[in-house]
Amino acid sequence: MSILSLIIKREFIAKVRNKSFIVMTFLSPLLFVAIAVFVGYLSSMKADVKQIAIHDETGLFANEFKNSDEYHYQNVSAIDVKILKDSITNHYYEGLLYIPKVDDTKELSSKIQFISNDSPSLSFVSQLENIVAKKLTKANFEKAKLDTVAIKNAEAKVNISLAKSSGEESLKGLNEIKIAIGGAFGYLIMMFIIIYGNMVMRSVIEEKTNRIIEIIISSVKPFQLMMGKIIGTSLAGILQFIIWAIIGLSIMFVASSVFGVHTGPTAGVSPEMMKAAQSEMGGTFALYLKELWSLPITTLVLSFIVYFIGGYFLYSSFYAAIGAAVDNETDSQQFLLPIIMPLILGVYIGFFTVMNDPHGTIATVFSMIPLTSPIVMLMRIPFGVPIWQLLLSMAILFGTFFFVVWFAAKIYRVGILMYGKKPTYKELFKWLKY
Structure with missing residues (x-):
């Protein structure tokens, strides 16, 4: 078994055996359900007259x-x-x-x-x-x-009716539905990057503080150690999301069968109301379903996986380099803001630009920039993106990832053995030349 695979296995096992990981894996869905119930209860309460x-x-x-x-x-x-x-x-x-x-x-x-x-x-x-x-x-x-x-x-x-150039009837509000679907995928990627990128950084800081890194680095190359941490942590995160999905589906099934709670778009709607709605708006409802099924769902799911891997690896390289450069999480704050800002910018570009002009210059450019493409491109895909733009964006993302891994490994190689000094951007630039 190669050294990289051993490091990945070690990081994965260390994460999943951690008590906080086990507790939060099973407690988080219950907390989300409790918060949802509490918010629903508050919304049902009438305000003071x-x-x-x-x-x-x-x-x-x-x-x-x-x-x-x-x-x-x-x-x-x-x-x-x-x-x-x-x-x-x-x-x-x-x-x-x-x-x-x-x-x-x-x-x-x-x-x-x-x-x-x-x-x-x-x-x-x-x-x-x-x-x-x-x-x-x-x-x-x-x-x-x-x-x-x-x-x-x-x-x-x-009442202006909408139609496509092909002669087919179109509907109002489709842009909002498309941006909501793309935004959900983009926001999920952003949260995963922030949560598990921080886990990579903490892992590096912990080993550096405990001086374990000095022993590990004697037999492992810094690049292999960094990649092992990134991949091992990502596998632990994927496992956690799978467990959350299973628990969420199980709770929905139990609520539906035991308590008679209907889940889905028809929840809380009586059969009589559904029949009336279908008779009055059956044609419109069918058109909405037709439009939703016409969305590039396969492309969206596959692109989500590709951008998820590329975006996570890209940002985790930054997080690992920061963890190697500092001695504690407090010192890392000055370096985290430039990393988080592109993610926030991607969300704003998506909701305020893509929805109004999905094929415009701003939306197209930011869907090519690797730091924002995992979010912006996923929001553009429901509107239809030329295949060459999609492939070019992915190529730039992974090309940038390999470049970032190269210079992040240089910072990692020097930083993991540096103690007692707060690094500056100028010193990080010097480390790249070593």
């Missing part, structure tokens, strides 16, 4: 405000404004909508005030403004002797 006082000196708007689950409106126009302000100070009312009496309704649009101790939400203020604006608009129409009924009937509602 907020009392809003309305002092309307014009007498035109008080009856326009309707109660909701969150806000209750009370017409207190007969009470003095000063008394109402005291009530707000004493927290009896959440706020006071003060509508003064003016001679001209044009002045009223800038004279209305909402008085409260705390600043209200933007959506709530916008809701108040819309109610007042509709009433003022109607009053202006009546003042101009315009037929408001005729105006309302004359309002046109436009």
Whole structure:
């Protein structure tokens, strides 16, 4: 058995036998379920009803405000404004909508005030403004002797249908669905890189701190040791994800069979409601299914595996080099930010650029840059990517990986034997020349 395979086996066994690894492997799914249940419970709880006082000196708007689950409106126009302000100070009312009496309704649009101790939400203020604006608009129409009924009937509602150049019917919201699918794969890769890249770095720091590395390096090349740690840790991470998937599917199956909980897109929907939805939107639902099945699912899954391997190995090389250069995790923080920033940038590029322009210059360029391609390219694939771009991106990613491994091994070779000194970027550059 080769030295590299022995190192991989050692790292894998050391990780899976670790108590924290075993505990978190079986405890994490339960924590995720508990958090999901808790979030669902919180979302089902109704918020405290907020009392809003309305002092309307014009007498035109008080009856326009309707109660909701969150806000209750009370017409207190007969009470003095000063008394109402005291009530707000004493927290009896959440706020006071003060509508003064003016001679001209044009002045009223800038004279209305909402008085409260705390600043209200933007959506709530916008809701108040819309109610007042509709009433003022109607009053202006009546003042101009315009037929408001005729105006309302004359309002046109436009529903633009979508179609492809081939003549097939298309649907709205497909871009959002595609970016959600690609984003899920990209985000999974990012989390895996951060979590298990840190595990590689901690492993190197631990062996360096315990001086075990001095014994190991006497019979193993630094490059072999670094690659063994990267591959062994990745295998342990893959095993952990497989266990999580099995536990998650088992919990879903038990919940479905024992408690009668339906999982999937039809969960919580009665058969009668499903039949009604199918009869009313059967055609639309079928089109959505057709569009989803037309996505390059095989290409997406295979690309996920390739980008997962390439992206993880690329970033783990950086993490291993950092672990060799420092003596503790505190000193590593100055080097981690430049590594994490491209991952965050890839997520932002994906959600804010790919969705609107998946084949544009920005999306295409960042899907070729190896530090962001594992995330951006996976978000582009559901929109359809030319095969030459996909192959070129993968080639650049793995080519960069081999280059990074080469210079990371140089840093690793020198850094694992350096103690008691915080390295700088200048010193790391010098190590590359040794």
